[in-house]
Amino acid sequence: MTSHLTTDPAQTLRERLGDLVVLPDDAEYDQARMPWNTAVDQRPAAVARPESAEDVVQIVRAAVDAGLRIAPQSTGHGAAALADTDLSDCVLVSLVGLRGVTVDVGTRSARVLGGSVWDDVLAAAAPHGLTALHGSSGGVSVAGYALSGGLSFYVREKGLAVNSVRAVQVVTADGSLVRASADENPDLFWAVRGGAGSFGVVVSLEIDLMPLADVYAGMLLWDASRAAEVVPAYAAWTTTAPESATTTLRVMHFPPIPDLPPFLSGRDLVVIDGAILESDAAATDLLAPLRALDPEMDTFARIPSAGLVAVHMDPPDPTPALTAHAMLGSLPDEAVAAFLEASALPGVFFLELRHLGGAATRPAEGGGAVSALDGEFLLHAVALAPVPEALAPAGAVVQAAVASFAPWQVDALALTFIDGGGVDPAQGYGASLDRLRELKLRFDPEGRFAAARAV
Numbered sequence: 001m002t003s004h005l006t007t008d009p010a011q012t013l014r015e016r017l018g019d020l021v022v023l024p025d026d027a028e029y030d031q032a033r034m035p036w037n038t039a040v041d042q043r044p045a046a047v048a049r050p051e052s053a054e055d056v057v058q059i060v061r062a063a064v065d066a067g068l069r070i071a072p073q074s075t076g077h078g079a080a081a082l083a084d085t086d087l088s089d090c091v092l093v094s095l096v097g098l099r100g101v102t103v104d105v106g107t108r109s110a111r112v113l114g115g116s117v118w119d120d121v122l123a124a125a126a127p128h129g130l131t132a133l134h135g136s137s138g139g140v141s142v143a144g145y146a147l148s149g150g151l152s153f154y155v156r157e158k159g160l161a162v163n164s165v166r167a168v169q170v171v172t173a174d175g176s177l178v179r180a181s182a183d184e185n186p187d188l189f190w191a192v193r194g195g196a197g198s199f200g201v202v203v204s205l206e207i208d209l210m211p212l213a214d215v216y217a218g219m220l221l222w223d224a225s226r227a228a229e230v231v232p233a234y235a236a237w238t239t240t241a242p243e244s245a246t247t248t249l250r251v252m253h254f255p256p257i258p259d260l261p262p263f264l265s266g267r268d269l270v271v272i273d274g275a276i277l278e279s280d281a282a283a284t285d286l287l288a289p290l291r292a293l294d295p296e297m298d299t300f301a302r303i304p305s306a307g308l309v310a311v312h313m314d315p316p317d318p319t320p321a322l323t324a325h326a327m328l329g330s331l332p333d334e335a336v337a338a339f340l341e342a343s344a345l346p347g348v349f350f351l352e353l354r355h356l357g358g359a360a361t362r363p364a365e366g367g368g369a370v371s372a373l374d375g376e377f378l379l380h381a382v383a384l385a386p387v388p389e390a391l392a393p394a395g396a397v398v399q400a401a402v403a404s405f406a407p408w409q410v411d412a413l414a415l416t417f418i419d420g421g422g423v424d425p426a427q428g429y430g431a432s433l434d435r436l437r438e439l440k441l442r443f444d445p446e447g448r449f450a451a452a453r454a455v
């Protein structure tokens with residue numbers, strides 16, 4: 001039989017995949033290649049948009065036959081972490097069409113399709129009084145977050161979200177659809193829990209849900225002119241805060257934007273927010289020293305647990321952001337002073353301290369390549385780059401904000417917060433790196449999968 005395939009890889013994809021694939025000459029290409037982080041100008045050889053696991057199998061096989069690599073992407077919240085990778089020979093597999101969640105109340109678990117976001121899980125779980133170890137944004141995907149660690153507002157008591165993954169279904173480099181769990185393909189299960197997209201396209205995950213219908217959560221907000229009082233008080237408070245409390249502190253600088261509520265628009269603020277897994281009375285006692293600082297706003301109260309995803313006020317819409325982070329072992333007075341200084345650097349949108357430690361630092365029994373994270377605090381700097389000319393200065397300012405914390409840094413990074421900028425992702429894998437690289441050679445010997453935070 002005569003082959004109708006052309007030698008042009010893109011045309012090969014078109015002939016094999018038809019409308020499942022969008023090519024650079026197609027009118028839809030610019031929309032299809034756009035990630036959530038619009039500071040990233042990703043230009044893959046093609047964008048494939050599967051709607052089923054079988055579509056993903058066909059896409060991976062066609063890409064391999066065309067000599068192209070494959071980059072899975074669910075939302076593009078982590079697109080900056082992929083931006084150092086040349087995508088000109090890659091099919092970007094955009095999983096936006098592969099969403100859906102089925103809750104199993106009996107086993108307190110959910111089956112989540114590969115492109116699903118946390119909002120999907122919460123909508124399905126909340127009616128049963130269940131929730132999950134989601135992060136601060138409901139728009140982040142379950143796969144991209146949980147398989148790279150996942151730091152939730154429950155992390156100090158419940159540990160990293162990656163430890164709540166029971167099984168995954170992955171399309172591997174040879175184009176087969178395999179299930180990996182503690183009992184099936186255990187090496188792949190170990191590797192993907194940390195190695196994420198380096199090992200294949202995850203088409204579904206099974207995750208634990210928690211019986212938690214409501215939670216004591218919210219935020220305290222002050223004008224940034226109070227930062228010199230609030231930041232040291234928070235640092236002191238965290239030294240005795242129990243593992244049931246997971247909180248963050250941010251100094252934030254909002255431009256005057258009419259769409260923002262008046263308490264944010266054009267304002268410089270200090271915000272403490274988070275969740276406390278205690279009774280109302282115990283949580284009230286715990287927050288008393290912070291409330292004594294007389295915040296301008298105090299929303300801490302018992303809320304439906306699905307509402308926790310709104311507490312951090314992450315932007316739902318695509319946003320052009322550059323970030324940098326470091327893990328800190330402690331927060332002595334000198335580090336607090338450095339935080340106050342760095343948070344006022346012109347161009348910083350916000351500087352954040354996420355209080356970690358506790359269960360986040362304890363490796364899970366039967367855990368995967370990543371199951372814990374060293375450090376008591378995650379320091380996170382974010383700058384906005386709404387126009388291309390702002391990219392370099394925004395990148396420079398987030399690096400500068402983090403650089404001054406070298407004396408308190410521990411030798412670790414949180415994979416989910418690695419966001420490009422020349423950072424070596426190896427630092428996020430620690431002692432697992434060698435075995436991960438061996439397994440990468442076994443499961444993907446030709447290096448077909450291009451992923452954020454590549455192993």
Ligand SMILES: Cc1cc2nc3c(=O)[nH]c(=O)nc-3n(C[C@H](O)[C@H](O)[C@H](O)COP(=O)(O)OP(=O)(O)OC[C@H]3O[C@@H](n4cnc5c(N)ncnc54)[C@H](O)[C@@H]3O)c2cc1C
Pocket residue numbers: 072073074075076077078079082095114115134135136137139140141142143144145148149150151152196197198200201202203314315416417450451452
């Ligand atoms: C506003 C905002 C809030 C955030 N909040 C938190 C937080 O509270 N806690 C926290 O820990 N992190 C947080 N993050 C970081 C976020 O968890 C990571 O960037 C995460 O990797 C994003 O996953 P994604 O799939 O949505 O992004 P994408 O850019 O789509 O994916 C990132 C990478 O994940 C892999 N991936 C995604 N989907 C699949 C799949 N189906 N199969 C195989 N590989 C896949 C790929 O390697 C891809 O390159 C936040 C990020 C943003 C922008």
